Amino acid sequence: MRLAYAGYRALTRLIAPVLARRDAAKLAEAGVPAPRRRERLGHASRPRPDGPVIWLHAVSVGEAMSILPLLPAFSRRASVVLTTTSATSARIVAERAPKGIIHQFAPLDTAAATHRFLDHWRPDLLILTESELWPRQITLAHDRAIPVALIGARLSDRSLARWRKLKPLSRHMLSRLSLVLAQDQRTADGLLSLGLDAGKLEVTGNLKTLASPLPADPAALAALRNTIGARPVWVAASTHPGEEAIAAAAHRSLRAQYPDLLLILAPRHPERGHEIASQLRRDGWQVAQRSKGMTLERATQIYLADTLGELGLWFRLSKVALIGGSFSEMGGHNPLEAAQLGCFPVSGPSITNFADAYDTLQSTDAARVIASADALSDAIAARLHAEQIAPPEQDGDADAIAAKPLALMDAPPPDAPPSVIAPNFKRRLSGVTATVVRLVPLQARQIAIRAAAPALPDNVPQIPLAHLAFLPRRAPRVWHARRNVEMIGGLALRHLLRKRLALLFTSASQRDHTGLTKRLIDQMDAIVATSDKSASYLDRTATVIRHGIDTDAFAPAPDRAALRARLDLPGGTLIGCYGRIRASKGTDLFVDAMIAALPHHADATALVMGRATQKDRAFLDDLRARVKSADLSDRICFLPEVPVHQIADWYATLDLYVAPQRWEGFGLTPLEAMACAVPVIATRVGAFDEMILDGTTGGLIPSEDPAAMEAAIHDALADPARMAGWGHAARTHVTEHFTLQAEADALIALYRDLLARV
Incomplete structure (x- = not known):
């Protein structure tokens, strides 16, 4: 896989200058200003908004239209940067996308362009649509731990065959996707055969079924209906080279039966309009070309609708339409746009792109797929005077589908x-x-x-x-x-x-x-x-950013007596001192204070828990000797260090915790005790006076003052009710000011700020 991707990188590096010049020329010819043409090289023409950003890539007009129903859900969660590649799609997005959507021309799939785009926009999620699989964009987003989703996935048989020939490269890409929502089972099976993890795949149907009906200018619609009058009409929509001739031949046959019949011919690529009009006129047709402002007259036989964004007009004017791209290897176009407006879709045999949609429509006699061009005139004639079909029901819920890729923003890709x-x-x-x-x-x-x-x-x-x-x-x-x-x-x-x-x-x-x-x-x-x-x-x-505690793991014991029994600890009052056993931690100060205090508190036991390194073994041995000399070995217990995941239980058994340190950088042990509703007496070192409220959650004493420590412990043990109140206040104080989640969130905010600036 690495070798295949390396080969792709080398190839794109070679052809990038050619692609850049070609795209710049196309955009310039379409009237796109120079600053916006630079977007194809990754140079942003807009500032990045604050907060999370979703990069949504829909290369063509059709793909851009298909995701329009999802944009409200996306934009409620984050700012949306919608990229397309053509001037036409940019105009459609400007007209139909919700307010606030940022349009940019997509960066070329080169290292420089994609890095510039990612550096500026810093997306939190990349959503690709339909068949937009670009190895560099997917890889570089994954390298930055940006989740990548492919929604409305639709791969034609030809595309699948091409990716099978490049299977190492396709596996490289697909392994870096976090989620794929396929339009149909055929696409799903094809992606699985290319190596997609089945756990990342779901068949959710065609996004285009979620779209609102194509719009139409009411004034233009009324004017055309008035001009056409009672004439029968049919439409040939989204035609490709060769299909205009098929439509014209069917039209000639139909006019023998319907002399006033009008054909509205809407080519997929309007820039071919002059070429199509010239050929039709050479064939003897009376043609009115909409892009030239020519008037539709009674003598007009073919109205050449070589414009964009007006299919909603043409489908509203007719009861039947040929859907183009179906008499070639294109795999057909979307029949649902016609069906939503009550216009009966007729298709040639090539429908792989929308096979499921046609299956659904044909099951209710709401569409027809014909085997050859010879059957086209009969299929059209059968619908010219039939009742309009009922619009199909929506397949799914836009918010529910949008929620699936949006969920990726809640957690980074585990393999990134x-x-x-x-x-x-x-x-x-x-x-x-x-x-x-x-x-x-x-x-x-x-x-x-x-x-x-x-x-x-x-x-x-x-x-x-x-x-x-x-x-x-x-x-x-x-x-x-x-x-x-x-x-x-x-x-x-x-x-x-x-x-x-x-x-x-x-x-x-x-x-x-x-x-x-x-x-x-x-x-x-x-x-x-x-x-x-x-x-x-x-x-x-x-x-x-102060350290915090996991207040779920460190919490009061529901049944302290039962916990002590499980840990084989005595009843009465337990006082703890946990951590490294060495002079800097003041373990000797605690032991000496307990030797002095325990004779006055018959039910109390002290627990010293921790590990002494080799250099501190003599220090520990001396402490044991002092305790033995005081005849308190059964009441001052030295316990071995326990695993991290068990330590919370040992805090939760305590009535009082003592932090006797001589020196400390921060010191988590008082917070761990306080989270378990255990009050703390601590020396004024480290951050102890920033975390302990003297007289509210425990007490603070000078360091290196054994007498003060003994007095503080004695006073606490003498008033169990006050000590219990301190413990309750300690738990509240930690949950409000020292949670591990708060520490994590503060650090993550700093990480994100640094990532934006590096």
């Missing part, structure tokens, strides 16, 4: 390369690692984020470190570092491998940074501080 990378270069569990483990799975529901780490739990979305070097170079990404070594890694990717990265660093430190750290921070594009104190130690402006 990341837009945000959260490196974690440390193998052992730490506060930074815990932050990554908790945040990334939550953020991944809203943005394409992956952790890059040597060892993380399987539930954390990850990208192998070795894959970082091979990420597409020009797709914008955010590198969110939390350590010096990770800042260095981001700088290497940006400057050595030329990755398009915005570098973000989170600082939790509450001390002056080293010279190296300062130099690294200076090269970051943005800085996050986890507290106001952390921000005060930085020499540049930082966004303060």
Whole structure:
């Protein structure tokens, strides 16, 4: 697949200049001004609106018309940039699209044009219509974690055969689609044969059945009806080369029976009007050419309607119409536009594009497919004086169909390369690692984020470190570092491998940074501080985003007694101190305070839980010895570190939590306890005085003050009712100000801002 796409890239690089000149000439000839012609090269002519944007691509008039019923639902969710390729489709969109829809000419399927378009509009969703499969646009959108949907999918037998010959390229594209809504089972089966994942496919019917009837100018309709009078009329609509001659031959045969019969001939491409008129006149027909302003008179035999956007007029004037594109390999055109206006569609044998529509119409005698041109005159004659057909019922609900691609905006494609990378270069569990483990799975529901780490739990979305070097170079990404070594890694990717990265660093430190750290921070594009104190130690402006807690995982125990029994813990009052066991965490201060306080509180037990590294083993051994010497080994219990997913239960068992740190960057443990409705006594270090309301959710004491800690613990234990009130207030405080979702949302907003600027 990679080789096939590489070949496509090489080919488009070669022919891009030719395509650009050709399209510019066509648009210039149609009167499109120069600034708008540059849109085909990806240069936007309008500013990007604020908020989410949907890129909706409908190359032709027919496709643009088919998605009109969906535009209100799309535009309620986001700003819509609708791209087409021709001046004609641009005019139709301007006339018929709802107010606020932004039209742009679609970028060529080249790297430069598509990157320019994506860089400017930064769409949150790309929706392609019918058969618009462009490898570069699909791939580059996927590289940026933009979901790609194909709606109203319709592939002719000829298109399917062509893609089968290019199956590696088609598989490359289809694997990058997030959703396909097919018009019919034939298209669905064809896409499955090309390698589309069946789980991404749904048959929803023809979008054109959702469209309102084609419009018509009431004044023009009244004038034409008055001019035509009682003359019988039939229409040949959307004809292609060769079909005008077929229609004229049938018309000649019909006029033997109906001398006043009028044929309204509406070619698919009006620019062929002069050529068609000349040939018809050479064949002896009296022709009035609408584009020339010629009047329809009594002597007119063929009215050449070589204009655009007026099929609604012609179908209203006749009871029967030949639908063109059906006597060639085109596969036919939409019969529903005629049927909606009570005009009976007649088609040649080539109907692969609308086979399901014809099957439905023929089942109620509302259309006819003929085997050859020889049967056309009889098919038309049978309907000239018949009753008008009843319009078909709508197939589906526009809002329900629109909701399917819109749902993709709620979650990034699971297989897309990341837009945000959260490196974690440390193998052992730490506060930074815990932050990554908790945040990334939550953020991944809203943005394409992956952790890059040597060892993380399987539930954390990850990208192998070795894959970082091979990420597409020009797709914008955010590198969110939390350590010096990770800042260095981001700088290497940006400057050595030329990755398009915005570098973000989170600082939790509450001390002056080293010279190296300062130099690294200076090269970051943005800085996050986890507290106001952390921000005060930085020499540049930082966004303060405080850590949060998953308040669903960390919550009060429904039955604390049952939970304690399950964890084999005693009854009475439990006081906890969790985390690393070392001097900087003040574990010795807690142990000494409990040695002094427990003799005065006979029902209380202290729990020390955590891990001591090898260098802190002697420190832990000394604490155990102090407890043993005080004869409190059964009331000051040292517990091993438990897995992250179990720690919430151990908080929920507590009556009081103590955070005795001598130094701390931020410190999540008080928040984890408070989320479980456990009050906290903490030293005034880190961000503790920003998260704990002294006297409301617990108490704050000076650091390195064992007497103050002992007194605070004693006062809390002496008043269980007040302690319970603190716990209730603590839970409320955390849910209002320190949720993990709030932290995730704030970071995602910053990520999106950086992605817009990188």
